[in-house]
Amino acid sequence: MTIDFVMDHVKHLAVVGVVYDKWTVQVVYALADGTRRYGELQRELGEITPKVLTETLRQLEYDGLVQRTAYPVVPPKVEYSLTALGGTFLNAIHGICQWAVEHQSDVEAARIQFEAAHE
Numbered sequence: 323m324t325i326d327f328v329m330d331h332v333k334h335l336a337v338v339g340v341v342y343d344k345w346t347v348q349v350v351y352a353l354a355d356g357t358r359r360y361g362e363l364q365r366e367l368g369e370i371t372p373k374v375l376t377e378t379l380r381q382l383e384y385d386g387l388v389q390r391t392a393y394p395v396v397p398p399k400v401e402y403s404l405t406a407l408g409g410t411f412l413n414a415i416h417g418i419c420q421w422a423v424e425h426q427s428d429v430e431a432a433r434i435q436f437e438a439a440h441e
Contacts, residue, residue, distance in 0.1 A: 345370055345378045347415055350404065353388065354412050357403040387411050 345367070352358060352366050364375055379402060382388035387408035393399040404412065422429075 343378070345374055346382065349375070349378050349382065350387065350408060350412055350415060353402060353404045353408070357401045359399070359401055363402065382408070 348367055348370075349363065352363055358366070360375070360379075363379075364370065364372065367375065370378075379388060379390065383390050386405055389403050389405050391401045391403070393401075
C-alpha cells in the first residue's frame with residue numbers, strides 16, 4: 323500500500339464516521355419530510371438532549387448535509403433543512419436501512435451464537 327492510499331482511506335473514514343451515530347441518522351430522517359425548527363426536531367426525536375441535538379445539527383451543517391437559516395426576529399427563529407448533499411445522504415441511509423431489514427434475523431442469530439460461545 324502506498325502512503326497516498328492510506329491517507330485517502332483515513333480521509334474517507336472521517337466522513338463515514340459521521341454516519342455511525344445514532345442521532346445523525348434520526349435527525350436526517352426527521353428533516354426528510356421538510357424544514358423543521360429546533361423545537362420541532364427536539365419534540366419529534368423525543369429522548370435526545372438539547373446538547374446532543376445542537377452538536378448533531380452543527381456537525382451536519384459543517385459537513386454540508388444540513389442548512390441552518392436564522393431569521394432576525396424576536397424571538398429568534400432558526401430553521402433546519404437538508405441540502406442537496408443531505409438528500410444524497412438520505413438515499414444512502416435508505417440502502418443501509420433496507421439491508422438492516424433484510425438481514426435483521428441473520429444479525430440476531432449471529433449475536434445469539436456469539437453470546438453462547440462467550441458464556
